[in-house]
Amino acid sequence: MVTAATPAADWLVVAPVVVTILAGSVLVMLRSFPRLQPIIAIAAMATLVLSNSLLLVRVAAEGPLTMTMGRWLPPFGISFSADVLGATLALTASVVALAVAVYGVRDVPSGLRRFGFYPCLVLMMAGVSGAFLTGDVFNLYVWFEVLLIASFGLIVLGNGREQLDGAIRYAILNLLATTLFLIAVGYLYGLTGTLNMADITVRLRDMGGTAPVNTIAALFILAFAMKAAAFPVNFWLPASYHTPMISVAALFAGLLTKVGVYALLRVIVMLMPEQRAIYADLLAIVAIATMLIAGLGAVAQSDLRRMLGYFVITGIGAMIAGLALGTQLALAGATFYAVHSMIVSAALYLGVGLAGRVGHSFDSRALGGIYARAPWLSAVFLVLVFAIAGLPPFSGFWPKVLITEAALEQGRWLLAGSILLSGFLTTIAGGRAFALAFWRGGPFGTPDGTSDDAGLARLPAGETAWLLAPMAFLAALAVLIGLWPDTLMTLADASAMALLDPSAYVRSVFGGSP
Incomplete structure (x- = not known):
């Protein structure tokens, strides 16, 4: 247990979530001031880009960074764990969100700002950032819920008949996928007795082929494939993404399906490598x-x-x-x-x-x-x-x-x-x-x-x-x-290596051999 004060640089792992939740709360309180909404949101997204940039530089140089909340040691405490994969995608997502926030100044009418475009955008980024940086599989589900709730608010802005039709399809398929995700998490917890990703990684490898993991992996694959819009559950995306405002559609296209792909990589490759091969x-x-x-x-x-x-x-x-x-x-x-x-x-x-x-x-x-x-x-x-x-x-x-x-x-x-x-x-x-x-x-x-x-x-x-x-x-x-692909190629290669050999990720959580 670390009892010393946490160094300022270590707070980078939770800074993206803190920034977006605080900014989203301020935007909700100031919803009656539409002229202030884009200023606050753009400033928050610029701060998010900066914090994610610093976080990526840190983990690329020093390896995965973990912070566990409160006095509950891993695997019982809720952990945020940032590695190169999560930090790279979090930074890219924040850059896209900043571009959309700027575009929305002229694209989103003042009336729709009052109904929550910028608060929903910022709070959706809280869910996206949390999903990329969490080290707990149940909290991955929680952050999915946060981004989905915010996305439901975004997709119905404008209240047009076509929008509501697309929103219903989007909501039904995503809620079904979320239900499957939660069922899979429950089964995984019943099998391993833990929700910490690093702990699950170790326990599943120790169990070898004796545990009934294949069914759980199939549930995860189906749930994340639905969220990522993979065949045969991809019909909802082209039926819904053309209905909202362009700013919303751009944000959805850039971010939401990629969170599903990230979850597939994190859970199926890192946690369940044998099932990935199957x-x-x-x-x-x-x-x-x-x-x-x-x-x-x-x-x-x-x-x-x-x-x-x-x-x-x-x-x-x-x-x-x-x-x-x-x-x-x-x-x-x-x-x-x-x-x-x-x-x-x-x-x-x-x-x-x-x-x-x-x-x-x-x-x-x-x-x-x-x-x-x-x-x-x-x-x-x-x-x-x-x-x-x-x-x-x-x-x-x-x-x-x-x-x-x-x-x-x-x-x-x-x-x-x-x-x-x-x-x-x-x-x-x-x-x-x-x-x-x-x-x-x-x-x-x-x-x-x-x-x-x-x-x-x-x-x-x-x-x-x-x-x-x-x-x-x-x-x-x-x-x-x-x-000049070298920098991104290096980050992608390091991300792949960390998924295949998660020992550094595990050490960042437990501080040594678990």
């Missing part, structure tokens, strides 16, 4: 079906928001492919892909939102000529399309290379081919959307060669610059990661 073939089938069905679905869409929903699902399939392969190279690719997808998916939604403002529609058949009216928006959107498709030299290229190489090393030709084919389908869908909505002279039926943009809105220059800046910032990150 279910590897099943996970490979799920990955293939997720990628290909989502790719075909994207090609079939004319609504740009629905198309982006299928792009998100395609990325989930690639990450599950890394989980199915289970090698250090494949898991590094899955981690790299998660960071890339969080950045690019959110940016694409922000871009589509601005295109919808210019063209008065999200249907590619009713759009056209945006390139002539908004060339910078068109150029940045095209960069993001190349990135999400995995084309060089953008961020999506490297994780696909890693996962494909890992698949070829194991002789899984079908899985490797599916990754490449899904990228091809994504390129077709994104290129078609760009050609119709941005490059074409006008909406469907416009004579060839016409570039009449009379039907397009002339947004004020200040508004356009404000809305374009967060999208361009995220696109610049995608380009920088693609051109």
Whole structure:
């Protein structure tokens, strides 16, 4: 038991949760002051980015960092444990949230600020940060609940008929997944007698093959696959993500499904490695079906928001492919892909939102000529399309290379081919959307060669610059990661190594051999 005062640097592990809960509470109390809402929220998200940056630097240099609440020693006390994987995803999530908070200043009307856009955004980040940094499997469930409650508030803002329909589908599927998650946690506690992840890791390895862990692992896989929108429980995402405001859709696309993937990596790879190997073939089938069905679905869409929903699902399939392969190279690719997808998916939604403002529609058949009216928006959107498709030299290229190489090393030709084919389908869908909505002279039926943009809105220059800046910032990150991937590659490799060999994680919790 450590009785000395906690060093200031050690508080970094809980700082993201403290910052977001305090800021969210202040925003709730000041909900009658809509002009103050974005100022407080943006300041809180900037502080969150700073704290997560310092935390990542700390754990990358010194290894996992753990803080256990109160005087209850592990495994009985509630622990926060940050390693490279959790800190990397927490930092990426905070960057995306900051970009969305800035975009929301012009995207979210003053009336909807009163109904809780910024409080829900900040409190949802409390749930996301807690999920990435908790060291307790039951509290992983608790933080899932926190982010879900906040997300329910965000998805119904506006109170439109289409929004409520999408919210019902989103809520039912996520509540069902949460119920399965809680059942699995109960069974796991009954089997191991502990909820601390480090303690569970040790106990399950000591039990070997004598414990009935396979059923528990199957429940976890199903629950997290539903939250991540993997096949065959992926139908809820494209049916709901196109309904809320663009700021909300961008936040959801960038963060929520990635929390499900993170939970799969943490629980199935670190806690239950034998079960991951048992279910590897099943996970490979799920990955293939997720990628290909989502790719075909994207090609079939004319609504740009629905198309982006299928792009998100395609990325989930690639990450599950890394989980199915289970090698250090494949898991590094899955981690790299998660960071890339969080950045690019959110940016694409922000871009589509601005295109919808210019063209008065999200249907590619009713759009056209945006390139002539908004060339910078068109150029940045095209960069993001190349990135999400995995084309060089953008961020999506490297994780696909890693996962494909890992698949070829194991002789899984079908899985490797599916990754490449899904990228091809994504390129077709994104290129078609760009050609119709941005490059074409006008909406469907416009004579060839016409570039009449009379039907397009002339947004004020200040508004356009404000809305374009967060999208361009995220696109610049995608380009920088693609051109100089070494730093993220190192972090992803360290994350994969820590999942496969959690001894450092266990030592950070127990202070030595448990």
